[in-house]
C-alpha cells in the first residue's frame with residue numbers, strides 16, 4: 125500500500141488475520157452480520173510511519189453506538205484532571221480562553237473547566253450516546269468528525285481556539301492531513317495544539333501489540349511526527365512521556381518553531397528512537413517475531429488450562445482484548461466471560477470471539493481460577509480495587525506470560 129502521509133510504497137510488517145471492529149460489542153442475533161477485515165500493519169521506509177493497511181470506514185464504528193467510555197477508570201480521571209491543572213496555570217493572562225477538544229468522549233477532560241466562566245468549551249465527538257454524559261454536564265458538544273470543513277464553521281461561530289486538545293484521537297483518523305489543516309485554521313497564532321497518543325517506542329519495547337486494532341490507524345514515533353508536520357505551518361515544541369495506556373506521549377504543537385532548548389530536548393528523544401531503530405525495518409521484523417512467539421505460548425498456556433479444567437475469565441473488555449482474542453482464536457469455550465464496568469458493554473458479546481460480557485458483581489459471584497488482565501494498562505487500579513480476591517491468579521501476556 126501507499127503511505128497515507130508521504131505516498132511512498134510501504135513495507136508489510138505482518139497480518140493479524142481476520143479481525144472484527146474492536147469496540148463493536150454485539151447482541152447474539154447480530155453475530156451473523158458482523159464485519160471483519162484483514163488487519164495488516166506496514167512501515168513506511170521514507171517517513172517512518174507505522175500504520176494499518178486497509179481499515180473499515182470509520183462511520184461503521186465511531187458512531188452513536190460506540191461503547192468506550194473514558195470515565196470507567198478513576199486513574200484516567202485523575203490523569204485528565206492533572207492535565208487540566210497544567211492548562212489552567214498557563215491560562216492566566218486573558219479574560220477568556222476558548223478550548224476545543226477533538227474526540228471529547230464522555231467529557232472526562234472538559235468537565236474540569238465547567239465551573240469557571242472564563243473558559244468557552246467545545247467538544248467534538250461523533251459518538252453521540254457516549255457524549256451525552258458531557259452534554260449533561262453543560263458542555264457544548266458537536267456530534268461530528270473534526271475536519272478542515274468543520275474547523276471553518278467553528279471559527280465562524282466561536283472564533284479561534286487557544287487550545288486544541290486531542291487525547292487518543294490523533295492516531296485514530298486516516299485523513300490526518302485534513303485534521304492538521306483544520307487545526308492550522310482554527311488555532312490562534314499563539315495557541316497550542318496538544319495531543320496524546322500511545323507511543324510506538326513503548327509498544328515495541330513492551331511488546332504491547334494488542335494496541336493494534338481498527339481504531340489505531342497510526343503508531344507514531346517523534347521521527348515520524350516530525351515528517352508529518354513538515355509540510356504544515358505547525359511545529360512540535362515539546363514532548364512529554366506519559367505512563368498512561370502502557371506508555372504514551374503528550375506532544376505540544378505551535379505555530380512558532382521550537383526554541384533552541386526545546387529543539388535540544390526533542391533531539392534527545394529522537395536519538396533514543398534511532399538507537400532503538402524505529403527508523404529501520406529491522407525493529408519491526410523483530411517485533412513480528414516476538415508477537416508470533418507470544419501468540420504460540422499464550423495458545424499453549426490457555427489450552428493447557430482448559431484441558432485441566434482450570435477456569436478462565438477476562439478483566440476489562442478492552443479494545444486491545446479484541447486483537448488478542450481474535451488473533452489467538454479464543455472463544456467462550458476457553459474464556460467463560462469478561463467482566464467490565466461499562467454499562468454499554470455489559471450483557472453483550474465480545475467482537476469476533478463472542479464471549480459474554482458481565483458486570484463486576486457477576487465476576488465476584490462466579491470467580492474463575494485464572495483472570496486474564498486485558499486492561500493491563502489499569503493494573504494498579506484494578507489490583508488495588510480487587511485486592512480482597514486472594515485466590516485469583518491474574519494472567520498478563522504482552523512481554524512474557526506471567527501469573528501475578
Ligand code: JHZ
Pocket residue numbers: 192193196197198292339340369439440441442443444445463464465466499500501502505506509
Ligand atoms: P482501556 C480504548 O481502548 C479505545 P481500550 C481507544 N481507541 C483508545 O485509544 C484507548 O481507549 C484510549 C474497563 N474497566 O482504557 C473499562 C473495568 O471494567 O484499557 C474499559 O472498558 N474496571 C479510544 O478499550 C476497559 O476496562 C476497572 O476497574 O483498550 C479499559 O479500557 C477499570 C480501570 C477499567 O482502553
